[in-house]
Amino acid sequence: MTEFIPPGTRFLDLPSPFAMKRGGVLHGARIAYETWGTLDAARGNAILILTGLSPDAHAAASADNPAPGWWEAMLGPGKPIDTTRWFVVCVNSLGSCKGSTGPASIDPACGRPYRLDFPELSLEDGANAAFHVMQALGIARLACVIGNSMGAMAALAYLLLHPGAARAHINISGAAHALPFSIAIRSLQREAIRLDPDWNHGDYDEQHYPESGMRMARKLGVITYRSALEWDGRFGRVRLDSDRRDDEDPFGLEFEVESYLEAHARRFVRKFDPNCYLYLSRSMDWFDLAEYCGTPCGDRGNDVLQVLARIRVDQALAIGVTTDILFPLQQQQQIADGLRAGGADARFLPLDSPQGHDAFLVDMARFGPAVGEFLATL
């Protein structure tokens, strides 16, 4: 699976054995990461970025890899996350397939890929692994942890489990726990992969690969990452030209929106390992900050707020998007409320972007200033 790893990626060996939250350990596991900028003498200018489900550590172009990264417009000299001021680290999540150890990695115990023998993965495991990277880089206290989507969930775990690990936090389109609508969507994505005969209980290879299951899962993802509003303006009811249609297939692609989904899915399916997808997807369903409420008050929302209030940061910004159906706005409001209850100067910023959950990747006109202005106050 080395083809998934961008050039210029660095690696940190995790302590071995590395204990997992739900049981089991990893031996010889590693985390892939990239850095930008220079750590100052006081080691006080470091920012950690935790990503969504699919990105690698290559958030932006670097000296070792000039190719544009997945957050190119956000990160670099003079950009909202200004690498002339900040030392930025982006880690590839534990359980992913872009350089960090995950179900597609070789199990040193047997010399073959883990596949479904990989231990149960929690977002807390990824947070703990990222914490080890910070320790190895000599960063005792981050200036800021920035998390997007899945990474925004993991960032909350990071801050809760490692008190004092950061002065500030930007939570982008995140959640303190998964809601049933999001669980339903992800459950269906996983079912699409598992139903593909080529998934074969996780035992596939390049020749026999669950491509149609992954395509279905990705299409459903894209549908829930964007918004109906955006698509109405962008695609309307425009149909494909006849030369882009297969007239032999009576239920084949006909509308532009179908072709858009198909293209998105085709770009993704062979670039992400299906078992890793299943593990990371399930870890999002499992994540629930309310678990850490020692004496549950019985009301789930209040339990979450109590735990959020235990997180110690000085400043925080929780950004959400009005058109996000996967991580709806009230979840970022809840995060800001909870962090504020814990004493942070925490702000909730709802952005009126048409681009739904994915807006942080594309709507730089709104997200750039929001992130840049917050970092300028640190």
Added chain:
Amino acid sequence: MTEFIPPGTRFLDLPSPFAMKRGGVLHGARIAYETWGTLDAARGNAILILTGLSPDAHAAASADNPAPGWWEAMLGPGKPIDTTRWFVVCVNSLGSCKGSTGPASIDPACGRPYRLDFPELSLEDGANAAFHVMQALGIARLACVIGNSMGAMAALAYLLLHPGAARAHINISGAAHALPFSIAIRSLQREAIRLDPDWNHGDYDEQHYPESGMRMARKLGVITYRSALEWDGRFGRVRLDSDRRDDEDPFGLEFEVESYLEAHARRFVRKFDPNCYLYLSRSMDWFDLAEYCGTPCGDRGNDVLQVLARIRVDQALAIGVTTDILFPLQQQQQIADGLRAGGADARFLPLDSPQGHDAFLVDMARFGPAVGEFLATL
């Protein structure tokens, strides 16, 4: 496929050949329907109900079939659609598998099911077939056409193509054309069915049946028929008891919401023909009232309004639901606006129901009075 037909269903033979909008004809086709109440001497008290994608004609209990129907709370003596006053007809859509002719029916030309040789189906074909039923029953002018979801689209076609066919119209969670988000969802549902190896290009039987594809399609349907808000209150993050879980399946059902979807899907899959599902689903994507705009003004929304304004009814009510993501509220607003521009006393009624697109089936506290009070004014 006779097992899908409720007892007490009546049938009307359509004119043969019956011409289809996009080409081709049907020979010996029929429409299944049920009636309630008594047609008065002036034949002026008739109401036609056009259904969503999956229901049969058995909307409510009747003398011939005392089993509760799919709209039992709405229809009957003393109910919002009061059958002591109204003569009510509900038709099973052309292209369905609940008694009306569709892809699962026998093609008289060869004695085998049509399957994918069924001609391309449009909602206009279903509207025209329903019009024939009204003619056969001697109803020249309906008191009201009520359409739900897909049936609300078909009702607009009915009224446009048969001027003067009704005095009033209730459009429930309908649309004058499909939007790209809804097209994307339906496209993915169809893809799930087509990817199931047992679909076999439409050539399946009871032994080799695309059950997992249908299950996926139905689950995705249910996700988009309800709302995140409702599920958060109803399921939250509640997990299944251990005796309802399969510990051998590492990605199997774990949360109540997953079990709910599974149960919904299992009830559906063997009761609806997969090819009929594909045909009806596609006919919704194709539906676009703007097609009837002789001189398109170039703006899709205005084209739709121009065509809606050509529909002649005296009174109309367009009901939508704030949490509907499949037929969003602005589509019912558009219908009311267009009908009003055509001279109708048309009202837009947004209901603040948590139950999304399916609210008309379950939220009788809101829908009952809305429908009943409108009918009382006729």
